[in-house]
Amino acid sequence: MDISQYLGMFLEESREHLQTLNESLLKLEQEPDNVSVLDAIFRSAHTIKGMSATMGYNTVAELTHEMENVLDGLRKSQLTINRFVINTLFQCVDALEQMIESIATNTEKDIDIAPLVDKLAAISKGEEESPFSGPPEEKSDQENDLSISGDDLNETELKVIRSAAAQGIESYKVKVVVREGTLLKSARAYMVIRALDELGDVIKTVPSVDDLEKENFERSFEVILVTDAEKEKIIQTLDTISELEKVEIIPYRISNPSRENELLEVSPEKGKAAADESPIPVARAEEKQLPVGKQGLERKIKSGQSLRVDIDKLDTLLNLVGELVINKTRLEQIGLTHRLTDLIETIEHMDRVTTDLQAVVMKVRMVPVGQVFNRFPRMVRDLSRELNKEINFIIQGEETELDRTVIDEIGDPLVHLLRNSIDHGIEHPAERQAKGKNPVGEIRLIARHEGNNVIIEVEDDGQGMDPETIRRKAVEKGLITQAEADKIEAAEAIKLAFLPGFSTADNVTDISGRGVGLDAVKTKIESLGGNVEVETKVNEGSKFKIRLPLTLAIIQALLIKVGEEIYAIPLGSIDSTINVAPNEIKTIQNQEVILLRGQIIPIVRLASVLNVMSAAPTARQTADSSELFIVIVHMGDRKAGIIVDNLIGQQEIVIKSLGKLLAGIKVIAGATILGNGQVALILDVGSLIAR
Amino acid sequence: MTDKSFAANEIQLVIFRLGREEYGISILQVQEIKRMTDITRVPHTPDYIKGVMNLRGSVLPVIDLRKRLNLPVGEITDNTRIIIVRIEDVTVGLIVDAVSEVTAIPQNSIEPAQTFVGGIAADYISGVGKLDNRLLILLNLSAIVGTTHAETI
Numbered sequence: 152m153d154i155s156q157y158l159g160m161f162l163e164e165s166r167e168h169l170q171t172l173n174e175s176l177l178k179l180e181q182e183p184d185n186v187s188v189l190d191a192i193f194r195s196a197h198t199i200k201g202m203s204a205t206m207g208y209n210t211v212a213e214l215t216h217e218m219e220n221v222l223d224g225l226r227k228s229q230l231t232i233n234r235f236v237i238n239t240l241f242q243c244v245d246a247l248e249q250m251i252e253s254i255a256t257n258t259e260k261d262i263d264i265a266p267l268v269d270k271l272a273a274i275s276k277g278e279e280e281s282p283f284s285g286p287p288e289e290k291s292d293q294e295n296d297l298s299i300s301g302d303d304l305n306e307t308e309l310k311v312i313r314s315a316a317a318q319g320i321e322s323y324k325v326k327v328v329v330r331e332g333t334l335l336k337s338a339r340a341y342m343v344i345r346a347l348d349e350l351g352d353v354i355k356t357v358p359s360v361d362d363l364e365k366e367n368f369e370r371s372f373e374v375i376l377v378t379d380a381e382k383e384k385i386i387q388t389l390d391t392i393s394e395l396e397k398v399e400i401i402p403y404r405i406s407n408p409s410r411e412n413e414l415l416e417v418s419p420e421k422g423k424a425a426a427d428e429s430p431i432p433v434a435r436a437e438e439k440q441l442p443v444g445k446q447g448l449e450r451k452i453k454s455g456q457s458l459r460v461d462i463d464k465l466d467t468l469l470n471l472v473g474e475l476v477i478n479k480t481r482l483e484q485i486g487l488t489h490r491l492t493d494l495i496e497t498i499e500h501m502d503r504v505t506t507d508l509q510a511v512v513m514k515v516r517m518v519p520v521g522q523v524f525n526r527f528p529r530m531v532r533d534l535s536r537e538l539n540k541e542i543n544f545i546i547q548g549e550e551t552e553l554d555r556t557v558i559d560e561i562g563d564p565l566v567h568l569l570r571n572s573i574d575h576g577i578e579h580p581a582e583r584q585a586k587g588k589n590p591v592g593e594i595r596l597i598a599r600h601e602g603n604n605v606i607i608e609v610e611d612d613g614q615g616m617d618p619e620t621i622r623r624k625a626v627e628k629g630l631i632t633q634a635e636a637d638k639i640e641a642a643e644a645i646k647l648a649f650l651p652g653f654s655t656a657d658n659v660t661d662i663s664g665r666g667v668g669l670d671a672v673k674t675k676i677e678s679l680g681g682n683v684e685v686e687t688k689v690n691e692g693s694k695f696k697i698r699l700p701l702t703l704a705i706i707q708a709l710l711i712k713v714g715e716e717i718y719a720i721p722l723g724s725i726d727s728t729i730n731v732a733p734n735e736i737k738t739i740q741n742q743e744v745i746l747l748r749g750q751i752i753p754i755v756r757l758a759s760v761l762n763v764m765s766a767a768p769t770a771r772q773t774a775d776s777s778e779l780f781i782v783i784v785h786m787g788d789r790k791a792g793i794i795v796d797n798l799i800g801q802q803e804i805v806i807k808s809l810g811k812l813l814a815g816i817k818v819i820a821g822a823t824i825l826g827n828g829q830v831a832l833i834l835d836v837g838s839l840i841a842r
Numbered sequence: 843m844t845d846k847s848f849a850a851n852e853i854q855l856v857i858f859r860l861g862r863e864e865y866g867i868s869i870l871q872v873q874e875i876k877r878m879t880d881i882t883r884v885p886h887t888p889d890y891i892k893g894v895m896n897l898r899g900s901v902l903p904v905i906d907l908r909k910r911l912n913l914p915v916g917e918i919t920d921n922t923r924i925i926i927v928r929i930e931d932v933t934v935g936l937i938v939d940a941v942s943e944v945t946a947i948p949q950n951s952i953e954p955a956q957t958f959v960g961g962i963a964a965d966y967i968s969g970v971g972k973l974d975n976r977l978l979i980l981l982n983l984s985a986i987v988g989t990t991h992a993e994t995i
Contacts, residue, residue, distance in 0.1 A: 470899025716883065761885040807901045809884070809894065812932050812988065816886050822894055822901040830882040830894050830901055 157526040158254075161206050163459060164562065165251045168195040172244045176237060183232040190651060192240075193222045194671045199247065201566045205530040211250050214264045217271040218243050224275050226652070239270050257305060308354050308375070312403065315377045320351075323378065325385065326399040328371040333394045337366045342392050344374060350388060351378025370396075375403060462555060465516055469805065472505070472512050479505050480827055518558045520598045520607070521549030527569055527596065534573045541580050541591040542573060548598035553605055557699055561607065564672040564683075568609040568695050569594065571669070576613030576693055586690060588612070600723045604681075605699045612692040616685070618644035621653075628652055645685055649673045708804045708823070710831065711782065712797035714763040717831045719804055719823055724836040726783040726790065728798060733779060745781065745792055752783065754792045755839050760818060784836045791840045806833060852946040855971070857978060858925065858938040860908055861916065865938075866947075866971060866978040873926040873933065875941055878918055895935055897926065904935040910986055911966060929983045936986075947971045952980065 175192045179185065196215045203211035218240065224230035250262055312322045325347065329339050340363040347353050355375040358368050378385070382400050389398045479501055486495045524546050535542040553561075577583075577592035584590050595610040618641040625631050625647040631639075639647070647653060651670040676683050676697055687693040708719040709728070729747070736743050736754060743754040757763070781792040804823035809816070820835035855866035856875075881893040881904050890909040894901050904924060908916050921940035926933065952969045966986050971978040 474898045763885075809901060810903060810932065812903045812934060813884060813887060813891070813894070816884065818886065819884065822882075824896050824899060824901070828896050829880050830896050832882065832884060832894075 157206070160522075160526075160562070161202055162251065162255050164202060165199055165247075168199050169244060169248055169251065171195045172247075173241075176240055176244065179232065180237050186226070189222065189226050193219065193226060194674075196222060197671065198563050198566070201563070201570060204533070205526060205566065207529075207533070208250070208254060210262065210264055211247060214243055214247060214250075214267060217268050217275075220275040221271050230274065230277065236274055239267070239274060243267055243271070258309075311352070311354050311377060312375075320377060320379045322354075322403040323376045323382065323385065324401045324403045325374045325376055325389075326371060326397075326401070327374070327389070327395060328397040330394045330396045331370065333370075336368070336370070337364050339392065339394055340364075340368075340372055343389060343395070346388050346392060347374055347376050347378075347385070350380045350385060351376050462516075465512070465555070469512050469516070472509050475505050476509060476826060516555045517552040518555050519549060520551050520553055520558065520561075520605075521546075523558060523562050523565065524549045524596060524598070527565070530566070531569060531573060531594065534570065535577075538574065539579060540573065540577050542577055543591050543593045545593065545595045546597075547595065551598040551600060551605060553598075553699070557605070560675060561697070561699070564675045564697065565596070565607070565609065567669070567672045569596070572609060572611040572613065572693070576611035576615075578614050601698075607697040607699070608694055609697075610692065610694040615689045615691055615693050616645055616648065616687040617689050618642075621645060621647050625650065625653060645687060648685070649683070707801060708833065709782065709801055710799035710825075711757075711780075711795040712799055713757045713761060713795055716761070716763055717799065717825070717829070718757070718761075718795075719802075719831050719833045720782060720784065720793070720836065721820075721833065722801065724784045724786060726785050728780065728782050729792075730778040731781055736779075747783065747792070750790070752790050752792045754781070754794060756794045757834075758794075758796070760839065784840065786837045786840050789840050791836075793834075793839065804831075804833070851949045853949060853952075854944065854946050855978065855980070856925065856941065857943050857945060858923070858941045860911065860913055860939050864942070864976060864978050866980050867925070867927065867983060869944060871927045871929060871983055873928050876924045876926060876935070878922045878924060878937070892937060895924065897935070900933075902926070902933055902935050904937060905987065907936045907938055907986075927983055927987075929987050932987060934987055945973065947973050947978070 172192060172195045175188050175195070178188045179192065182188065196218045200212050200215035200219065203209075203215065221230065221236065221240070225232055225236070230236070246262060246264060246267055253262070315322060325343075327340075327343050329336055333339060344353055344356065344360070344363070353374055353376055356363060357373040362368060363372060376385070382402075385400055386398060389395060479498070482494075482498050482501070486498045527546070528544055531542055531544040572594050577594065578586070578588075580590035583592065589612075593612045595608065597606075597608045597610070599606050622636040622639065622644050625644075626633050626636050630647065630650050630653060636644075649669045649672075653669065672695075673683055676699070681697060681699040684696045684698070685693060686696070707722040709722055709725055710717055710719050712718075731745055736745055738744070739751070743756070744751050745754060746752075780795050780798055782795060782798075783790060783792050785791075802825075804825075806821045807823055808814075809819065809822055817838050818835055819832050821833045822830050823833055825831050854869040856869050856872050857864055857866050859865070876897070879895055881895050883893040884891060884903075890906050892904045892906040892909075895904050896902075908914070916939055919939070923938055923941045924935040925938055925941065926935050951972045953972070954969050966982055967979055968982040969980045971980055
């Protein structure tokens, strides 16, 4: 499977988490006792670990795993926070940043994390190095490791050098400085490159050939040359070209770090004269050592075809488009009154443009969940292999569209849940067989709309969660007391698993079991305004149900009229619309009901629920004569029939919040703005049914 | 500091009318002033909530200020305006009979509210300002909107 399409998302998220790590570590340094900061650090490290393992960047995962061990110790107060620990963690974050950026530039190399890992291991064992001996040394190591990354050669270029080296053909970096005041610099550069090209293959120039041709360089440039010619031969050749002040030739080898180091040690010395007068190569060398500097910034922009836009800006854009549509409607009316052909034509054209514009803006916000889901099969496969488990992973409803804000955020929680299912849920094949189950476990990831919500379920047919075990573990971890545990019912006990620091695993694996997962999932989902439920049966499996609200989302709705007022009912909760004669409405225990295909459905008279003034005579009128319009709605398993005065039609609507002041009104879920600029309220089907 | 219009001892007010009385609110709380527009009634809300309006794509609650201050119901005329105000992080519209002017009054010409307990709910008044021969009732917007006192309303 090609994971490159998720690279952008991975990089963005990693950078965000690295940012959080940096900020939180700084805060932790100030307030060593702040547990919530520690939790935030833990979560970020955990998420980076999960994501990088999914993407197959094992060094990143390894380092974060070691960081977690230390953090876990700190959280449990087995270790104390001191300068050395903080410094080490900062170094880890720096190393992670370098690794992530090298992934971004597609020059992924294994940065040697062994010194850091050793240090972390020492800390988590409680050994402490002297704060003076440790860090500075390591730091210089780190810098050396970095310099190995060498030039910005891409994979193909590196391959050429490597395969040439395999055949005993040398690669050189040729650094040329032209004389001051040289008139046709680009011509000189061209001559140099042509001369070198005759000797072997020029695989790269810095700056690029284009820039050299346009004279976009000061006085020096570099050429990477693969040739079987001797170094002396190259010098001889270049000697024939006039107006060159200095030529420097350095053997170039990638596969051999020591030589590479030599290169970097030699060049400043050898090229001192050149360096003093040639700003470009110097600047480049600096950039190499500071990957997060200016060049890092440039790389970030280049690394994805997608652009992250602040969701607030999209909101503003959407609102402005709405305003445009309203004004267009006004113009249409003006055009009709004045009957100006030119004006009407222009308005028609504008109408088409605004309609397209509106469609595009709305679409921009909606993303199919598949974008997030599709990176999971690889993770499930890798993990199940690692754990010697057999898992059949099923994804359903990946076309379900969700608002961009939500899509960006659900990745982490789902990774947590899936890893939990694989690690704790699904048993080993032998164990499953012993239980009389199919040796191949099954994990389902399902997305669907349900009324005003999007539901995402992670379901496994594994061993389930045992309330007894959870109680016991919760007591062991000191989350609750034994007395409290005894009082809790089974269903409540399951919820303990969502407490911070909870874990049922006896061993900490690098997959899960640190007790950070479910807590993080819950926090994240709730921050999105949703909730998580879990259904579980011992030996039958667990089902995590994430319910996300559609706030900010665009939904299909049925517009209806009650009296003079227009309301919207989300199409997702509508079963059907029917016409019934007034005498078909029966009463059971003072509750009006209708019989629909053998099912008794309670009736809600919208006009009276909403206290619509003018509806009273209308209801009377219809009761006597014509048929009633009833919209059959459902929420979960429950159904109801809503009596409305009129059906207007189906329309795509943008859900808007009523704001803080009007929050919490029963029966109303939100508002939307209709094409004519009028506000229509959205009915909350759940609360209508519950009445 | 020497800028006349923003002298430290003066406050800038938006002056509007409800019936025959003149009211003022700090200009810093006013976002904009709109003509009367379509307002959608919202069921199950207090009667002084006239409904919600569309302000360039956002949905805002609109308060009928006469109802809120227990004044007799007024008519909607060409002069009727909706003043969009922002209090803390809540943006609402207030329906007023007319907006007359923006003016500055000296801080020391404002009398505290408690000495003027009159016919309308004193909680909603932060003071009374004197400007020449006019009396300006200064409103306590957070009490009116309900961002404070929410429980007691």
